[in-house]
Amino acid sequence: MRLSSVFILFCAFAFAAILSVATAWVAAEAVEESSERAIRTELDRDALTWADVDTNGLLVFLIGTAPTEAARFQALSAAGRVVDSARVIDQIDIVDSEGIVPPRFSVEILRNDSGLSMIGLLPAAVDRDQLIEDIRRAVPDAPLSDLLEIADYPMPDGLEEALSYAVSVLRVLDRSKISIEAGRVTIKGAAENEDARRRVEADLARRADGNLRLALDITAPRPVISPFTLRFIKDAEGVRFDACAAPTEDDRAEILKAASAAGLEGKLECRLGLGTPTNDWGMASAMGIRAIDGLGGGSITFADADVTLFALEGTDQSLFDRIVGELETDLPDVFVVNATLPTPPEAAPQGIPEFTVTRSPEGNVQLRGRINSEIARQTADSFARAAFGSTTVRTTARVDETLPANWSSRVLAGLEALSRLSNGAVTVTPDALTIIGNTGNQNASSEIAGLLADKLGESELFEIDITYQEKLDPLLGIPTPAECEAQIVEIIGDRKITFEPGSATLDAATRDIMDEIAELLQLCGDIPLVIAGHTDSQGREEMNxxxxxxxxxxxxxxxxxxxVLTASYEVRGYGEEQPIATNDTEEGREANRRIEFKLRQPEPVEETETTLETIEESAPTDETSQTDGAEEPSDGQN
Structure with missing residues (x-):
């Protein structure tokens, strides 16, 4: 009986022990699952999908490969928010950053009537807030949509410079697409006209640093050309176009192909424009060029629907008749052909009448030779003075009433053509009008050919020999922003920008300096110029x-x-903060009262540490400084 009781008691204790162990095991499993589930939820909430969780009793193991040390710490923090951090075991690896290829950083800035938008990927090292502030300053009235993404990688070489350049040119084009990469900027946009396109391209090119690769695709509406002119010549001097216009790329290609077959070499230019009298312009022009080539030389001029052909002197009559006849038959009906085969003179006449106008590189103009009436002489003189300036013209032409009736109109046409050149000469004879000279306008030959064809008519012979010179091109002579800053120093020299005492009213003596600076800045165009004011330390700091x-x-x-266009200029008042001389003497105070002209520089990147060696090795920043120099009282008024 006693043995049975002991056995029953033993079984009760064994059952209780087994039940306790089972309960503890179930509880531990529940804790493990609950902890694991809660930590996974927290990791997912922080988008840490690379991290995984494992549990063993009360211990929590974090495993996975973190992209950065910061991401590893973020995962540990997420787990610590769920369980005691002492229970978290870190088994996370870090990706070898040296083996990771950084992404391709690029940004596109789009500007249109609706505003601006930025799309792309930038490294975390870029100051995004400063970038947006710079863009808003460049285009203050345009809404900005920021769609940029950031990746934690080092800054590639050349990206910061490309971003600064892109921001500086944002205001140049109202409709544009700017693509930015490290060391490269691509700009696509539209200009109002061809001249504006050339001006914009020159401005954008001069702003670019030498290490920056720049790709420009600026388009402009095709100009209206009137009269629509093409003039092709083949003679002893060679094969050339004096003028070439085409309505489409296909027409231009057809014209240039015919010219190449006729012997034209080198760079071939032909303007695209509006105003052609027919859709068959390219085909008709190519026919005319082939006709001149078939004749062995001569000239052909298309001025709208009028076609003027001159064969070379001595051309075989039968060849002339055949080729001209074929041309008249094959050309569309809209064209009217006037063809001339010059007759060799029996003997050169003596004393051929001639009228000559010359324009020197200095701008002096002289009219001499013969003219057909006193009224015509006065008209030519008045026209020249209006075109070139009354103080530069000298007329010594004499009256010869035996000259042809159209002599005066040819003289005026020659004067108008010469006014479009930097320098040159016009010669009028009974049989021809010749113009030679130099210009900075790449389209001068085409424009003058169209002018003479319109003024002289289809039966007149004229010759053009015009040379384009880059040094005369005003668009290529625009100084760089740095050159503009330096030239302001030269303009001011030892003079001073002065104000009336104690006020912001410019002194009358400053008028000449301001006129000269304004003339330079009109040429400089849209540059990031800072105009800063400074005072001495007399008076209250707020007033200064x-x-x-x-x-x-x-x-x-x-x-x-x-x-002067001042939209890109920035005004800053520094008061007495930046003296350049002591304020203890009148000479020093006068030096401190000044106006400074300097280019706006990109905001410096703040360094975490600055050593004495770094400070000593840094070069000082050059500034263009000008004192106002006014003799002012020292009673608190600067």
Whole structure:
């Protein structure tokens, strides 16, 4: 009986022990599953999908490969929010950053009537807020949509410079697409006309640093050409176009193919424009060029629907008749052909009448030779003075009433053609009009050929020999922003920009300096210029700062009155903060009262540490400084 009781008691204790162990095991499993599930939820909430969780009792193991050390720490923090951090065992690896190829960083900035938008990927090292602020400053009235993404990789070489350049040119084109990569900027946009396109391309090119690769695709509406002119010549001097216009790319290709077959070599130019009298212009022009080639030489001029052909002297009559007849038959009905085969003179006449106009590189113009009436002489003189300036013209032409009736109109046409050249000469004879000279306009030959064809008519012979020179091209002579800054220094020299004492009113003696600076800045165009005002330390600091701001603004207003575009200029008033001399003497205070002109530089990147060696090795920043120099009282008024 006693043995049975002991056995029963033993079984009860065994059952209780087994039940306790089972309960503990179930509880541990529940804790493990609950912890694992809660930590997974927290990791998912932080988008840490690379991390995984494993549990063993109360211990939690974090495993996986983190892209960065920061991501590893973020995963540990997420687990620590669920369980005691002492229970978290870190088994996370870090990706070898040296083996990772960084992504291709690029940005596209789109500007249109709706505003601006930025799309792309930038490294975390870029100051995104500063970039947006710079863009808003460049185009202040345009809404900005920021769709940029950031990746934590090092800054590639050349990307920061490309971004700064892109921001600086944003205001140049109202409709544009700017694609930015490290060391490269691609700009696509539209200009109002061909001249504006050339001006914009020159401006964009001069802004670019030498290490920056720049690709430009600026389009412009095709100009209206009137008369629509093509003039092709083949003679002893060679094969050339004096003028070439085409309505489409296909027409231009057809024209240039015919010219090449006729012997034209080198770079072939033909303007695209509007105003052609027929859709068959390219085909008709190519026929005319082949006709001149078949004749062995001569000239052909298309001026709208009028076609004027001159064969070379001595051309076989039967060949002339055949080729001209074929041309008249094959050309579309809209064209009217006037063909001439010059007759060799029996003997050269003596004393051929001639009228000559010359324009020197210095701008002096002389009219000499013969003209057909006193009224015609006065008309030519008045026309020349209006075109070239009354002080540069000298007329010594004499009256010869035996000259042809159309002599005067040919003289005026020659004067108008010469006015489009930088220098040159026009010669009028009974049989021809010849113009030679130099120009900075790449389209001058085409424009003058069209002018003479329109003024002289289809039966007149004229010759053009015009040379384009880059040094005369005003668009290629635009100084760089740095050159503009340096030239302001040269303009001011030892003179001073002065104000009336204690005020922001420019002194009358400053008018000449402002006129010269304005003339330079009109040529410089849209540059990031800062105009800063400074005072001495006399008076209250707040008053000095406001006075310096008002004086800098007065300079900008004076430039605007002189028709300078100042939208890209920034006005800053520093008051007494940046003296360049001591304020203990009148000479020093006068030096500190000044206006500074300098280019706006990109915001410097803040360094975490600055050593003494770094400071000593840094070169000082050059500034263009100009004192206002006014003799002012020292009673608190700067």
């Amino acid at each position: 700062q406001q006075l310096s701001q008002d004086r800098a603004q007065a300079v900008v207003d004076a430039l605007r009155e002189r028709r």
